[in-house]
Amino acid sequence: MSESIYYFLQQIANGLTIGSTYALIAIGYTMVYGIIGMINFAHGEVYMIGTYVAFIALAGLSMLGIDNPFLLIGIALAVSIVVASAYGFSIERVAYRPLRSSKRLIALISAIGMSIFLQNYIRLAQGSRDIAMPSMIKGGFLFGSPEGSHIMISYMQVIIMVTTVLCMVGLTLFITRSRMGRACRACAQDIGMTNLLGINSNNVIAVTFIIGASLAAVAGMLLGLYYGVVNPYIGFIAGLKAFTAAVLGGIGSIPGAMLGGLILGVSESLTGGYLTAEYKDVVAFSLLILILLFMPQGILGKPEVEKI
Amino acid sequence: MTKNLLTVKDLTMRFGGLLAVNGVNLEVGEKQIVSVIGPNGAGKTTVFNCVSGFYIPSSGSVMFQGKELRGKPGHLIAREGMVRTFQNVRLFKEMTVIENLLVAQHIHAEHNMLKGFFMTPGFKNREQELMDRAAHWLERVGLIEFANREAGNLAYGQQRRLEIARCMVTEPKLLMLDEPAAGLNPNETKALDELIVQLRDEQGISILLIEHDMGLVMGISDQIYVVNQGEPLAEGTPAEIQGNPEVIKAYLGEE
Numbered sequence: 001m002s003e004s005i006y007y008f009l010q011q012i013a014n015g016l017t018i019g020s021t022y023a024l025i026a027i028g029y030t031m032v033y034g035i036i037g038m039i040n041f042a043h044g045e046v047y048m049i050g051t052y053v054a055f056i057a058l059a060g061l062s063m064l065g066i067d068n069p070f071l072l073i074g075i076a077l078a079v080s081i082v083v084a085s086a087y088g089f090s091i092e093r094v095a096y097r098p099l100r101s102s103k104r105l106i107a108l109i110s111a112i113g114m115s116i117f118l119q120n121y122i123r124l125a126q127g128s129r130d131i132a133m134p135s136m137i138k139g140g141f142l143f144g145s146p147e148g149s150h151i152m153i154s155y156m157q158v159i160i161m162v163t164t165v166l167c168m169v170g171l172t173l174f175i176t177r178s179r180m181g182r183a184c185r186a187c188a189q190d191i192g193m194t195n196l197l198g199i200n201s202n203n204v205i206a207v208t209f210i211i212g213a214s215l216a217a218v219a220g221m222l223l224g225l226y227y228g229v230v231n232p233y234i235g236f237i238a239g240l241k242a243f244t245a246a247v248l249g250g251i252g253s254i255p256g257a258m259l260g261g262l263i264l265g266v267s268e269s270l271t272g273g274y275l276t277a278e279y280k281d282v283v284a285f286s287l288l289i290l291i292l293l294f295m296p297q298g299i300l301g302k303p304e305v306e307k308i
Numbered sequence: 309m310t311k312n313l314l315t316v317k318d319l320t321m322r323f324g325g326l327l328a329v330n331g332v333n334l335e336v337g338e339k340q341i342v343s344v345i346g347p348n349g350a351g352k353t354t355v356f357n358c359v360s361g362f363y364i365p366s367s368g369s370v371m372f373q374g375k376e377l378r379g380k381p382g383h384l385i386a387r388e389g390m391v392r393t394f395q396n397v398r399l400f401k402e403m404t405v406i407e408n409l410l411v412a413q414h415i416h417a418e419h420n421m422l423k424g425f426f427m428t429p430g431f432k433n434r435e436q437e438l439m440d441r442a443a444h445w446l447e448r449v450g451l452i453e454f455a456n457r458e459a460g461n462l463a464y465g466q467q468r469r470l471e472i473a474r475c476m477v478t479e480p481k482l483l484m485l486d487e488p489a490a491g492l493n494p495n496e497t498k499a500l501d502e503l504i505v506q507l508r509d510e511q512g513i514s515i516l517l518i519e520h521d522m523g524l525v526m527g528i529s530d531q532i533y534v535v536n537q538g539e540p541l542a543e544g545t546p547a548e549i550q551g552n553p554e555v556i557k558a559y560l561g562e563e
Contacts, residue, residue, distance in 0.1 A: 179414060186400050186411040193398045196360060198386030198415040198478055 006149040011273035012266060017157045017226070019265020020164035024219035025242030026249070026257035027171065028088075028212025034188040034252035035208050038096070038104055041111040044239015045118035046087050046213045050220030051230045052126060054080040055133050069136045073159075073225070080217040087118075088213025089206055097202070115236075123232040130231045133224065160222045167218055168258055171211070175254065180207055188252070237281070244288040250301020259299060312371075313338050313482055313514050314359070314390075319368035321354050328354045329365075329538045335531075336482065336514050341504065343517040343525045345549075346535035347558060352518045353395060355535065356486050359516075360392045361385040373481070387415055389481035393471045395490060395518075401460030405451060405470060408459050409442035412474045445473040449503070465496040472503070482514045483507065489521045497524060504528055526550065534558070 025047050032040045057076035066072055095114040099107045137155045144150030175181040186194045187204045195201050223238070224230050241264060249260025267287060268280040291298060316334040320327070329351045336342045344352050358365040361382040370378045377385050400408050416438065446452040449469040454462060459470060468488060475483055485504070489497045501524050504515055519525045525532065526546040534541040534549060536558040542549060549555055 179410075182403075182407060182411050183414050185403060185407075189400045189402055190398055192362065192382070193394075193400075194411070195382035196362065196386055196392060197412045197474070198383050198391075199411070200381075200383045 003149040006144055006151055007273065010151045011269045013151060013153050013157065014273075015266030015269030016262060017160050017265070018223075018269060019245075019262040020161055021219040021223050021226075021261075022238075022242050022245045022264050023258045023261025024164055024167060024215045024222075025238060026245040026261050027254060028216050029243050029246040030249070030251055030254060030257040031184070031208050031212055033246070034254075035184065035191065035205055036096070036100070038107045039111065039243065040091070040096075040209075040212070041108070041239065042091050042095070042114040042118060043212060043216060044235035044237075044242070045115050045122075046084050046091070046235075047216040047220045047238055047242075048230070048232065048235030049087055049118065049122065050080045050084040050213075050217030051224035051234065052122060052131075052220075053083045053217070054221035054224055055131060055230055058133065058136075072136065073221075077218065077221050080221050081214045084213045084217030084220070085210045088209040088216075092206060092209040097205075115239075119232050119235065126232065128232055130229050132229050135228050136225060156226050160226060163218060163222060167215055171215070171254065174211075180204070184208060241284055244284055247288060247298055248291050250298025253298070253300045253302075256298055256300035263299075311338065312336065313340075313373060314516070315369075315371040316355075316359060317369045317371070319355060319358055319370070320366050321351075321358050321363060322366045327538055329358065329535075332368075332533075332535060332538075332540050334359075334516075334533055336516055337530075338514060339508055339512055340530045341508055341515045341517065341528050342531045342533070343519055343529040344533045344535060345519060345522075345525055346541070349537075350535045351538040352535055353486060354538075356392065356484060356516075356518060360390060360484055362392075386478060386480075389479070390484065391475040391478050391480045391482075392484035393468075393475060393486055393488060395486045397464070397467045397471050399459040399467055399471060399474070401458065403459060404456050405446065405459050405462070406439075406442055406455040408470060408474050409445060409477050410438055412477050413438045413441065415478065441477050445476050448476075449473045465492050468492065468496075468500070469503075472507075476507070476511070480513060482516060484516045486518045487520060488517070489519060489524050497521060500524070501528055 025043065028043045028046070029040060032038065032043075054076045057079040058072055061072050061075055091114055095110045096107055099110055135156070137159065140152055140154035140157065142150055142152055175184060183194065183199050183204050184207065186199070187201050191201050194204070242261070245260035245264045246257045247260070248264060249256025249258065264284055264287065268284055271280045271283040312335050314334065314336040316332065319329055319332040321329040332355055334342070334344070334355070344355060346352050354363070357363040359370055361377065361380055364379050368378065369376060372388055372390055375388065377388065400411060403411070443452065443455070446455055449472060451462075451466060451470055451473065454466065459467065462470060472483075472485070472488070489500055492500060504517070505528055507513055508515055517525065517529070529546055531543065532546055532549045533543045534555050541558055542552050542555050544552070
């Protein structure tokens with residue numbers, strides 16, 4: 001195989017890694033939109049908080065003398081999920097539920113306010129400078145000749161992709177098989193009717209926020225370890241990217257969010273690899289504009305039907 | 309006279325300056341079929357929406373089995389044993405027929421997610437119960453062969469029957485049907501007519517009905533309430549209503 005094919009495959013692998021984390025975050029946007037029809041702009045901050053909590057947990061656990069990386073990552077992931085879920089739940093309770101019956105624009109402004117609040121609260125609590133974490137998992141798989149052309153897939157990339165796949169499978173099983181998942185789907189179709197059948201839709205909405213926040217925390221931890229750095233502003237851009245991914249795939253559709261994340265990640269990575277890394281955000285958001293212009297319902301979304 | 313299941317008193321609903329329902333009273337006894345009729349735009353559906361918790365009435369009281377339900381959220385009203393259908397069928401169209409019935413049994417379901425996760429025998433038994441009840445009602449309304457079809461793909465008459473089955477799996481005491489015969493052909497209407505009577509006789513539930521189809525209403529109702537322009541006009545047995553000059557005037561206009 002020639003050099004250029006190796007190079008191309010390397011870009012694809014990098015793109016899939018980033019893309020799968022976008023997909024994890026995008027699911028939070030798409031599920032919430034699917035049920036209550038609003039964009040939770042504070043979702044990116046939940047992702048950011050997930051990263052911080054994971055870093056704090058990792059530092060704390062290392063101080064306790066735990067040095068098995070898998071144990072460390074496992075516990076930190078669990079802590080991060082629990083804390084982020086609590087944030088997701090509280091955000092909905094405080095900032096959105098009281099506005100449920102008001103106009104969408106009002107809830108949207110509340111979401112932006114919540115996002116600014118969380119960002120600044122973390123900035124005050126943790127400082128606005130980058131916090132770095134030494135990479136815990138080194139090495140990777142090498143395909144091709146080490147001296148010549150090769151593809152390098154780090155163990156961290158493998159962990160990210162495997163964890164994402166596990167989360168997606170878990171979520172799909174939950175949505176299609178479990179009773180709560182059934183109730184979630186019913187709420188997404190007709191929340192008023194679901195209520196009249198005796199299901200407390202407030203609980204279903206709370207569960208949706210908790211699931212979204214958990215997946216964002218998983219993405220936060222994984223990307224934090226991958227890049228090795230966190231600051232209070234990472235939530236904003238990651239949130240926008242994941243939102244783009246959700247719109248790309250069709251907002252409201254869970255498989256759409258997965259697909260949208262991967263497409264966005266790969267297209268960014270190809271831009272970085274063949275044009276220049278500075279343009280990758282330009283490409284991401286151009287994609288968003290093009291999708292909104294020519295395919296407003298996204299790839300797997302359904303055309304908007306006015307709900308009665 | 310049996311004791312009352314539902315007693316609605318002085319129900320009033322305002323939308324801004326518009327008085328949509330004014331001082332409507334309703335009484336539904338146990339094992340009774342009670343109908344609300346009236347010309348188009350008379351406020352029948354608004355009455356329904358107020359009683360079922362879809363709207364919060366401006367004033368009046370909705371007593372169900374001795375409990376005040378006015379202003380209670382819809383899901384609590386359903387748990388008390390009162391469910392309804394809509395004039396325009398509101399199924400979960402992208403879910404399968406059987407799933408529509410399983411969702412409706414959420415109140416009866418086991419909520420311990422851990423048990424569900426580990427698939428304990430108790431959980432499986434409960435899940436089986438839900439399935440059995442769903443299958444029973446599908447058989448009852450003749451939709452068992454469509455169990456795995458998407459609900460939105462059923463024919464209109466089938467969707468109406470599925471909606472009734474979906475109400476019945478919640479094991480209600482009062483079933484509220486909003487124009488169940490709308491859009492049905494005469495054969496389907498006749499089958500529906502039989503089904504409603506059977507529900508009362510076999511399941512021992514009461515049914516509150518809004519209907520345009522006079523044949524259906526007169527044939528099966530124990531008691532009829534007539535509403536005109538949001539106000540109560542008359543009440544009585546089918547025979548009394550048929551002979552009431554006020555009602556004839558409201559329906560046909562003055563001679």
